Amino acid sequence: MKDFYCKSKEFLMEHFNTSSDGLKSKDLESLKEKYGENVLNSKEKKTAFKVFLEQFKDFLVIILLVAAAISFISGNKESTIVILAVITMNAILGTVQHMKAEESLESLKKMSSPRARVMRDGRKQEIDSSELLPGDIVLVEAGDVVPSDARVIESYSLMVNESSLTGESESVEKITDILEDGKLTVGDQKNMVFSGSLVTYGRGKLLVTAIGMDTELGKIASLLDNTEESATPLQKSLEKFGKKLSIAIIVLCVVVFFMSIARGINTLDSLMFAVALAVAAIPEALGSIVTIVLAIGTQKMAKENAIIKKLHSVESLGCVSVICSDKTGTLTQNKMTVKKIYVDGKIVESEKISLDNPLEKELLRSALLCSDAVNHDGQEIGDPTEVALVNVGHLHNLKEVKVREKYPRMEELPFDSERKLMSTTHEIDGKYYLITKGAPDVVIDRAKYIIKANGEYKEIETKDIEDIKKANIKLSESGLRVLAFAIKEIDRQEKINFDSENEFAIVGLIS
Structure with missing residues (x-):
């Protein structure tokens, strides 16, 4: 039974x-014998x-x-x-x-999750x-x-990046509902999670349905194991050249002999x-020259973090002139960055954000408080969008850990x-605030005020709404x-x- 997404x-x-x-401890041994590791x-x-060899x-x-054998038999030991x-x-x-290359691939395998909480x-x-x-x-x-592959049985805003399987760079929000359609692809099974994918947001409780080679990742591994290797264009060319050369040398030696x-x-x-002529005609240095040139190529690729x-x-890679792909997250870094912000009627480049500007500082602070991502010594954890918010804070020496310690989340x-929408509450300078982030159209529809550059709360007008929509x-x-x-x-007492x-009072937009 594989249609676990159709079952309660x-x-x-x-x-x-x-x-x-x-599971109960008494059942573990029998299950290990049945399913393996x-x-x-x-x-x-x-x-x-x-x-x-x-x-x-x-x-x-x-x-x-x-x-070499002929040279040795003929007494030409130096050539041999x-x-x-x-x-x-x-x-x-x-x-x-x-x-x-094997060592590099092994180190990549070790990057997979070694521990699991059960x-x-x-x-x-x-x-x-x-x-x-x-x-x-x-x-x-x-x-x-x-x-492992698993059915989602509890989801608390659980979002998972499945780009390694589907190529989709967007995180998928997971649900617990039963899906009725019995022929859904992996990407459409929103109540399932799959081995090797990354949890980017929220938390959840999963029921393991498949392990090892029975997982979707295992199927890919099985296909890779059963794929036959083919010769590269260079190998084919050298083999063809070698055959033609050997035939030509044999014919020439026979003619010279007679x-x-x-x-x-x-x-x-x-x-x-005739034998001396054959030895002289064979390009002994060709193999070494080709190998040295290719070795130099692998070293250059290694510097670019490509394993050959x-x-x-x-x-073969050098012959490639065009790479076609239908998924952006597959070949790119799948990393989002803040490019521009919009505050008080102006669009500002992310590099030009100034903490001396109260409104721009308020926007950055709100972004860090109303998100869950962290960047600890270069290790980024969380939804890619929220990681981008954290990183723009780092760009301007505003660290999310310090900001969250100073203004801890209450609800x-x-x-x-x-x-x-997502909302959090914090005590800031003795007052209590609800900070919200979300889709611009939703936030605009619920807004009553807009904050101006001097920090003044101004009742939002039609022109303000039009300006924000145009910027969006x-x-x-x-x-x-x-x-x-x-x-x-x-x-303070509000639940x-x-x-x-x-x-709301609109602070600004981040793109």
């Missing part, structure tokens, strides 16, 4: 013999010696080995040593490059993600990597002359796609995503709810 959580609990308290299988790795499979290398030295050097370079026997535990089993109840929050005999030279001397597993792939109304359109048409920020003074998100 009660049905799945019964199917996997689990509950909201998680939550790891991706991979082909048996080649040993360094095997990789070294495979370097001699090239047709041109075989010709050089034949030439030179040829063997060149071939061995090529093989060593190829082996070193392969093993370096409920077992009614207690919250932290276990190695490889020990997860179908039926486990997993707890996730912003910054976590989803350790011509020598025809001139009266004895058979042994004629043969030795096989030397000949460098030449919050999490973002949801219906309201298109202008920024949106430039390909920017726009958020509106507003603030509202509240009573906020969705009705509290009204009669």
Whole structure:
């Protein structure tokens, strides 16, 4: 059964013999025997010696080995040593490059989530993600990597980035509702999360439905394992060149051999002359020159953080003139940055924001307080949009940690796609405020005031609304995503709810 998104959580609990308290310890051994570990299988790795031997499979290398053998038989030991030295050097370079790439790929694998928080026997535990089993109840929050395929059974504004599977750079808001359609693609299964995706916002409780090679990521790994390797254009060209060259040399040597005999030279001397000609005609240095050039290419690619597993792939990449992709988040960094803000009727570049301007400072402070992302020593955790807000604060020496410590959050109304708003409450300078961020059209419709450059609260007029809408359109048409920020003074005793998100004072826009 794979259509877990069509089933209720009660049905799945019964199917996997689990509950909201998680699996029972007494069932773990039998489940491990049935399902195995939550790891991706991979082909048996080649040993360094095997990789070294495979370097001699090239047709041109075989010709050089034949030439070395002939040189040795004919007594030309210097040529034999030179040829063997060149071939061995090529093989060593190829082996070193392969093993370096393997190490780099292994280090990438270690970046995946090594631990998972689960409920077992009614207690919250932290276990190695490889020990997860179908039926486990997993707890996730912003910054976590989803350790397996799972059904969402509780969602608190849970948003997940699934670009590694779907190519969509936008985070997907997860729900707990049953989806009726029985033929949904991975991207449309909004009540499911998948191994390897990243939690960017909120938190949730998940019921594990598949592990290891049974996950969507495991299917991709299986396809990669079963893909046959094909020769690169350079390998094909060298093999074709080697065959043509060997045929030409053989024909030439045979002709020279018979011509020598025809001139009266004895058979042994004629043969030795033909062999010497064959050795001289073979380009012993070609292999080493190609290998050295390709090795230089891999080093340059390594500086650009590109891992090249096989030397000949460098030449293939060099032949690429156009790369076509239908998804922006797949090939780009999938990293958002604040480009412009709008305050008091003016659009300001993010680099030119001044903390000396009270309104611009208020906008930045609101952005940091009404968000959950953090940037700790370069490690960014949270929704990409909120990370962009945090980073613009860092750009102007306004750190989110210090701002949030100074004005701690008291209450919050999490973002949801219906309201298109998020609100938090804070004590600022002895007064209590509700800070809201959201879609500009929603915030404008609920606004009663607008804050001017001098900090004055002015009742919003039709012209103000038109100016904000024009700025929103202008920024949106430039390909920017726009958020509106507003603030509202509240009573200390007021318990906020969705009705509290009204009669704001608009601070400004961030795009």
